[in-house]
Amino acid sequence: MAGSALADGVRSLSQDEMVETYIQDSAIVVSPRRDRQTRTIEETRARAIRALVRPGEPIRTEADETQTVMDMQRHRMESLEQAQNFAEQEFIRQALTSPADQLQGLQPQIDTSLPQPVIPGYGTPDIPEGPFTRSYENGQLGLSFDGDTLNFSMGNNPPGVGAIDLPRGIDEGPVKLTPRAGGGFDLSIDVPQQ
Known part of the structure; x- marks a missing residue:
């Protein structure tokens, strides 16, 4: 029976075979029917076929994974908004019951900034509020902002990147892409003022 069951794949069991099949410790045990009465319990166990039946992973x-991360971020932002709304309501409640000279001390200070992720090889990014200039990989990568334009520079030999040769540049609207002689490029994006 075991050989035919394995060779034929999955098959239905007859009424007699069902008597020979039982479940023990989350395993389906199928004992061969031939000469069952003459075999010892140890021989029967040695010849029994065991298969675990459980749901797959x-x-x-x-x-x-991306959806999970986005759901967690959305949940965190909703929690921060709820905390801020609660703090505002509590401040208003206390402001209405407190003298005017004590109001400044009652106003809650809430930090709603999200933690910055660690970038492998670079650490935690420092995102400044105003103009900045950053250079990475021995000057092969550059990022800067002067208040009006965001600039990204890619050299001709950054580590782990093949040669970058652009046939021509782009100058359309707020985007300007300029190829460098010998490889690499400079990308400038005009940031609209709000």
Whole structure:
């Protein structure tokens, strides 16, 4: 029976075979029917076929992981908004019951900034409020902002990147892409003023 079951794949069991099949410790045990009465219990156990039946592990794709991260960020932002609304309501309640000279001390200070992720090889990014200039990988990568234009520079030999040769540049609206002689490029994007 075991050989035919394995060779034929999955098959239904007859009424007699069902008597020979039982579940023990989350395993389906199927004992061969031939000469069952003459075999000892140890021989029967040695010849028994055991198979664990349990649900499989779900496959998580990159899209699933991204959705999970986005859901967690959304949940954190909703929690921060709820905390801020509660603090504002509590401040208003206390302001209405407190003298005017004590109001400044009652106003809650809430930090709603999100933690910055660590970038492998670079650490935690420092995102300034105003103009800045940053250079990475021995000057092969550059990022700067002068208050009006965001500039990104890619050299001709950054580590782990093949040669970058652009046939021509782009100058359309707020985007300007300028190829460098010998490889690399400079990308400038005009930031609209709010």
